[in-house]
Amino acid sequence: KVRAMLMAGLPLPAHLSAQRAMKSISSVQMTVQRSLATTRELDSRFETTKQRANEAARACIEQSRASTEPVEPERLRAVRAEQRATFALADKKLQLINEAHDxxxxxxxxxDTELEKVHNDLGFVVHPRAQEAGSSATMDGIPPLGAPLLFEPEPEPPYC
Known part of the structure; x- marks a missing residue:
C-alpha cells in the first residue's frame, strides 16, 4: 500500500512517513559506524605516514647540517612525497568525517520534519512562547502539566 502511494506520487500519512524515517535511522547508524571505523584506520595510517615524513625531514636536515654539500634533490623529493601522502590521508579523513556529519x-x-507532520496530524500545536520557554507541544492550546504559562495572569480585583 505504501509503495503504491509512493509510486502514485501521493503523500504518505504522517505516521507512516515517520515510521519510514525511523527505519532509515538504522542504515544511517551503520554508515556512521563504518565511517568511524574507516576514520580510525585512516588515523592509524596518518600517524605512521606522519612519523615517516618527520623522520625523513629530520634526516635531511641533519645531513645538510653535517655536510657542506647540498641535499640531493632525490632525497628532497622523497621528503615532499611523504608529506604529500600525510596531507592526502588527513584530507581523506576530513572528507569522510564531513560526509558522516552531513x-x-x-x-x-x-x-524533525516528520515529527512536525505527526504533531500537526494529531492536533498538537507548539505555541511560539511555549517554544521559546522550552515547553513541549500543547493540545488544543492547553499547556502540558508543569509548562510555563503562556499568558500574563490578570491581577486579582481589589475586594472592598
Missing amino acids: LVDRQVSRL
Missing part, C-alpha cells in the same frame, strides 16, 4: 544532519532534519 548524513547525520540530513537525517535529523528529516526526523
Whole structure:
C-alpha cells in the first residue's frame, strides 16, 4: 500500500512517513559506524605516514647540517612525497568525517520534519512562547502539566 502511494506520487500519512524515517535511522547508524571505523584506520595510517615524513625531514636536515654539500634533490623529493601522502590521508579523513556529519544532519532534519507532520496530524500545536520557554507541544492550546504559562495572569480585583 505504501509503495503504491509512493509510486502514485501521493503523500504518505504522517505516521507512516515517520515510521519510514525511523527505519532509515538504522542504515544511517551503520554508515556512521563504518565511517568511524574507516576514520580510525585512516588515523592509524596518518600517524605512521606522519612519523615517516618527520623522520625523513629530520634526516635531511641533519645531513645538510653535517655536510657542506647540498641535499640531493632525490632525497628532497622523497621528503615532499611523504608529506604529500600525510596531507592526502588527513584530507581523506576530513572528507569522510564531513560526509558522516552531513548524513547525520540530513537525517535529523528529516526526523524533525516528520515529527512536525505527526504533531500537526494529531492536533498538537507548539505555541511560539511555549517554544521559546522550552515547553513541549500543547493540545488544543492547553499547556502540558508543569509548562510555563503562556499568558500574563490578570491581577486579582481589589475586594472592598
